[in-house]
Amino acid sequence: MSTRPDVHSGLGLEAYVQGMARSKGDKARMLPHVRPGRILELGCGSGAVLELLRGFSPASELVGIDLSAKLLGVAARSLQGAARLRRRDLFALAHDPGLLGEGPFDTVILCSTLHELATFALEHPERFPGHPEGPMAEAAARIFGLARALLAEGGVLVVRDGVQPERRPLRLRFRSPELEERFWRFADDFRPFTLEFSVSDGLYTLPSDHLYEFATKYFYETNWHVEVGEYFGWASGRQLEALLRQAGLEPVHREAYTIPFLAEKWAADLEVSDLEGRPYTLPSTQILVARKG
Incomplete structure (x- = not known):
């Protein structure tokens, strides 16, 4: 998949990083669900969530994966060795999780990443055939399957993203x-x-x-x-729960809310x-x- 074209301009990168930093307070709502130990973020971007995790669980081993070399560079500067950062294509890893050469993890996190993967699938439906609910569901199913493959028994996947509102x-x-x-x-x-x-x-x-x-x-x-x-609200909570179950993961918590x-x-x-x-x-x-x- 491609990376965001805006992060290679000075203003574009600044706007992206500021946006991620501004939402850190709300992203902290994920932390009570995180199991300390070995923690992996899929689509870590500029490292805002990894910074939260560093403060939340200093003893945990943190790993971040992203396709954007530019954003990984920003994350490396801000984290100063607190996390191991890897450049990987998530869909390639979904095809062969062993390519990562790491695991198992106690927690896997997808924060503001799932909608970007689903949007990519919507733009390239020929690469995501076969799922009865369409290419976006296929993309989510692959990533949920990747998370399951990388999790330890009893480990948790934490997803924070947009939500499709009740249609009315x-x-x-x-x-x-x-x-x-x-x-x-x-x-x-x-x-x-x-x-x-x-x-x-x-x-x-x-x-x-x-x-x-x-x-x-x-x-x-x-x-x-x-x-x-980008298609922020492409799936409801119920749709994602069904996809999680299909991937062999059992939903244990779901909440929808409005950011202050x-x-x-x-x-x-x-x-x-x-x-x-x-x-x-x-x-x-x-x-x-x-x-x-």
């Missing part, structure tokens, strides 16, 4: 003309599917999952061209309600935990 029609009004302009731009630029809506007198009606994609991305500036190609940063931003920028006019808050994120054995 919602209404949206913007608190400024500039935000409405941004919505029009997003609807034209978003690539995973065609954003659908109807509008009358400044009030937009659209499916909740379509609104979710806009609401989780509209504030991006420098990395806009990358973010509008987004809740505050949405309250300031957007008026979202159901068809009866009652205020409605979208979830932004889900955490799932599954155990091997």
Whole structure:
């Protein structure tokens, strides 16, 4: 699979790293589910989660894998030897987990990585045939299978990513003309599917999952061209739990919630309600935990 093209520009890299650092406080919600010992992060990026893990469990052995050499370099500078970093293609490892030459692990983490892998599969469906639910489900199944192969008996996989909201029609009004302009731009630029809506007198009606994609991305500036190609809410918690079970992992925890940063931003920028006019808050994120054995 390819790496993010934005991280090789100064502004793009700065925006990405700042975004990952800004969300570290919320990513800490994963820590109570982590089993100390040998911990592997699949898709470690610039190392924000590994930094959290270093403080959470100093005695643990940390390993991070990513395809982006640039981001691994950033992680290496910030972690200063606290983690062993490996450049690997996760789908190649899924085909042959033995290529990693490490394991077993007590915890495997997928944080803000699964949606990027699923988006890649959506863009290259010919490489992910066969799953009845389509290429994105096939990509997730392969990565969950990789996690199971690398986990020790009793080990846990911790997944933190976007969440497909319960599908229902919602209404949206913007608190400024500039935000409405941004919505029009997003609807034209978003690539995973065609954003659908109807509008009358400044009030937009659209499916909740379509609104979710806009609401989780509209504030991006420098990395806009990358973010509008990603499919954050491609799967619900129930869909992911089914895929985890198919991979031989038993789900033991699932929660969906709204990141405080987004809740505050949405309250300031957007008026979202159901068809009866009652205020409605979208979830932004889900955490799932599954155990091997």
